[in-house]
Amino acid sequence: MTKMDRCPICNVSVKPDNLLRHLSDIHPRHPDTLRLREELTAEPGRVAPRPSGVPIHVRGWHVALVILIVLGGTGAYYVTSSVTLCPGGSFPNVAGTNYVYHWHVSLLVHSGSAPVPIPANIGMSQSCTQPVHTHDGTGQIHIEPNVNRLYTVGDFFLVWKKSFGNPTQMIVNITDVTPSPSVILYDQAEIHLFYESFT
Numbered sequence: 001m002t003k004m005d006r007c008p009i010c011n012v013s014v015k016p017d018n019l020l021r022h023l024s025d026i027h028p029r030h031p032d033t034l035r036l037r038e039e040l041t042a043e044p045g046r047v048a049p050r051p052s053g054v055p056i057h058v059r060g061w062h063v064a065l066v067i068l069i070v071l072g073g074t075g076a077y078y079v080t081s082s083v084t085l086c087p088g089g090s091f092p093n094v095a096g097t098n099y100v101y102h103w104h105v106s107l108l109v110h111s112g113s114a115p116v117p118i119p120a121n122i123g124m125s126q127s128c129t130q131p132v133h134t135h136d137g138t139g140q141i142h143i144e145p146n147v148n149r150l151y152t153v154g155d156f157f158l159v160w161k162k163s164f165g166n167p168t169q170m171i172v173n174i175t176d177v178t179p180s181p182s183v184i185l186y187d188q189a190e191i192h193l194f195y196e197s198f199t
Ligand SMILES: [Zn+2]
Pocket: 133, 135, 142, 144
């Protein structure tokens, strides 16, 4: 029987020697990934022995390619992959119990100096619950996917049926970032979006 580990970020079970790869593949931009990778790499027996004959540069090349794709193609990747349609035209149904992770993000949208209300039950219908949805009007987004992948602010706007448009400012966890719909919805993030006028 293989001993399984759990990913400290999304809690899925992973084979011990796949955990490092899981972290770089699934959570490349999570704020804890770098630290976790360093800690795990230092653990004896964590890194699987490299099969002899496989040159190191192949792996380095792969890593470089992944970084290029992540940096260069994030927008396109998420736009094309985000909408997995469920019957009736939205995301797959997520029953309350079979989600892979359950995260919460606080979204605050400002139009001029006025706060924009974010309605309750965005992404909820009788037949289908989107992996990214709201339950109440507080701006708390629930991310409860039944597949192991990340979601972005843009995904939430798709579910909300609003255009991300051209925010004048975007703040993620008190840090100013270049406004982008590709910002990932990580657990406990607080995201502010400022618009001259939001419609
Ligand atoms: Zn929920």
